[in-house]
Amino acid sequence: MSEGMLSVANRWTVRRYALPVGALLCCASGSAFASGFALLEQSASRLGTAFSGTAAAADDASTIFYNPAGMARLTDKELMVVASGVLIGSEFKNGNSQAALGQPLGNDGGDAGDWNAVPAAYFAMPLNEQFAVGLGVNAPFGLKLEYDDGWMGRFQALNSEIQTYNFNPSVSWRLSKQLSIGVGANYQRIQAELTNAVNYTAVVAQGLQSLVAAGQLPASSIPGLIQANGGLEGHTAVRGDDSSWGFNAGLLYEFSDDTRVGLSYRSTVDYTLEGSVRFRPATTSNPIGAGIIAAASAPGGQLATGPASVDLKLPDIATASLYHRMGKVELMADIAWTGWSSIQELRIVRDSGQVLSVTPERWEDTWRYAVGATYQLNDQWKLRGGVAYDETNVPDSTRTARLPDSDRTWVAVGAQWNPGNSWVVDVGYAHLFAEDARMNQDDGNPAARGFLIGEQESAVDIVSAQVAYKF
Template identity: 40%
Template sequence: MMQTTQRRATGTAMKVLAIALGALGSTASHAAAFQLLEGNASGLGNAYAGSAAVAEDASTVFFNPAGMTLLPGRNVAFSVDLVRPSAKFSNQGSTVPPGQGVGGNGGDAGDWAGIPAGYMTWQLTDRVTAGLGVGAPFGLKTEYSPDWVGRFHAVKSEIKTVNINPSVAFKVNDVLSLGVGLNFQRIDADLTNMVTNPGLAGSLARGRIKGDDTAWGWNIGALWQVSDSTRIGAAYRSKMDYKLEGTAAFTGLNAGGNVVAGVLNGTRGGKVTADVELPDTATLSVHQKISDRWTMMGDLSWTGWSSLQQLQVVNVNGTVVTTEELRWRDTWRVAFGGTYAYSDAVSLKFGLAWDQTPVRESTRLPRVPDEDRVWLSFGVQWRPDASSAVDVGYAHLFVKDASVNNNGGSALLKGTLVGEYENSVDILGVQYSTRF
């Protein structure tokens, strides 16, 4: 009877993971650049402080696989985070190519998106635990009205990733656990902008570049139980090297644009490639129980965004279709949070974090109008029984106003975008986790 129940529970959990994988279609950027921290909702209330040391549910597969040794039996967690980024541009003297109307501010480039994730862990022996996670570590979507002042720089920018992460953890002794994971990740990119030829007054065409690829990576983690009340976790995720393959296509939007599109399709259109190296990350976390009711957490994390210096798209003939100068820098994130056990069934969470942007002011683009941000988070966890929990978390991200002054490499072809962004992000997450 017990085995039948376990098989049914395992089958149900695998269906949850399949739903999570199929649902990963919406994207939104909230952390630095287009990194997504929403690997769960249980950590959202703490602003993801202590992410590599908490290990309270199966989502530790992503944050630190070594934490799986703290989860007896079989565990499953499924979360959905609803993200609402806002990016509102204010024009402060922008120019457009000759013969083109100036246009407006583009509206709000952000919109609601759902980010699901699913995890399972299996305790194989007293020392060995296996796990599987499905999530989206990177994502971005900004979209402006097609007639805005910066339309020759960007209209739509969308990046989606899906990451499948089998893992295994080994309990060395009562103090130290180690974990390792393999990552299979897929990326899809879709970029659009308007194009013109100043020699054809008023000509207007749309350019669109689409591409995708898959890559392999790895992650490792360690967990030290320093004392009964203190735990330290360390985790590292490798870079992901992509060579995206896809197409570049140009569509005329008026008579002059038809001429422009025809020329560009003949010289720059067709099959294209782009090399992209998504960054590695390292995290050091502490989990400190200071009383029967209070637990405090801290986090220091680093992301190697300097791997992205330039995005260049080249067609099969070797012709450069477009080049985006990034020159991003490595970043740091610091987080602090706490959990208060209000009762045996209810815990209250809070968190505060500072998240540094990799974007330099001199090369800020409308595709990623990013700046430093401060997180303020709250959450509640309800445990209806000893083996399950429901988490609800909310975070508001206060983003520093982002100035931009960029001609995209050619003021004649793209104009010069000059102005300031007013940005913010709201995140609402829900998670269910259980043990069986």
């Protein structure tokens, strides 16, 4: 046994320290549920201005998502299809990380990001001069990060993936020449999967402490037995899904043909994700260690595979937008608030009511600020640009490798091609400069999970294209 491992084992013997089972579960390392994991990428035209003026632009069918009141300004039926690709780069830079009990430290995890597809489609139809209806299909929340096997944070996170699907029928009503209102229902489905490695050497150590407390083993035997069961690594995965309802609403006030403001609101959506927690335990030739693992993995055991659920309340979002046109130039601005404080903890519960783990999140509400402009180059081409600043919802104290979120700055460009034959094509690109995120996380139990100390360096590139047909 190494000197460092012997020192840890001796401290356990003296202090009779026992590992809470929740510290061994994948979800105890932090929520995977960006700010946070909200996806604004529902429109290439809005991406080109860094999502400024989203609730006031009201110039195509994507207004169904951003402000349904904006449908009142559309004069033609419009079908729109949007395809966005989000390239996430996220790499951990080790500072002074410490290995978990009985385990090697591991590698740096590689690039946890990759390309992610965000599709959307919209159909808007004016009924008369006062009413319009529409339908949007999109993905308002999502996340995927996957680290290399064997990395130093493997006991905290390996794969974190969330997908949502949203169906959004909407209606708008023009109350007067200046004022329009809109409302939509949102039927939303969520699927999530969280995985990580499990330190079964720590599981054995917990069991040894129980045996010592029961008088079945002498305390002096613990260092040797931990050494005999060193390097035991298993795997766990939590999967779940659910469907729920929410709503969105907005108003649009037009001071003139050239100036308007918009206000929009998207409600919270409450979920109870039901699924399973599955463990793949490690094996050992040591009979005492094998017995402890078998007992923990048996039906009713602390690390048994079985049904589990998680309650999750996705945030509400309020946006205020401004649009102003001066000749060939359009100016836009956004201020948006997201209620991420709806997520204060992540509690995983078995179907028996037993709580597997409770992870403090303490997420905070965030603000986003964006300004943008377009320039009408000629009858066919319009150019776009914008910048934005996006606050993180994750405090330093609860940031984990599952969501290494940080404040970021957007720089975006785009263009529109309108050949004048009912087809309109938009493209957009944005680069997000993310601040380095400090990582100082042991999940309350460095013996079970190690101590992840360093910085996460991240950047995001977004490309988007949309095709609209008016008829």
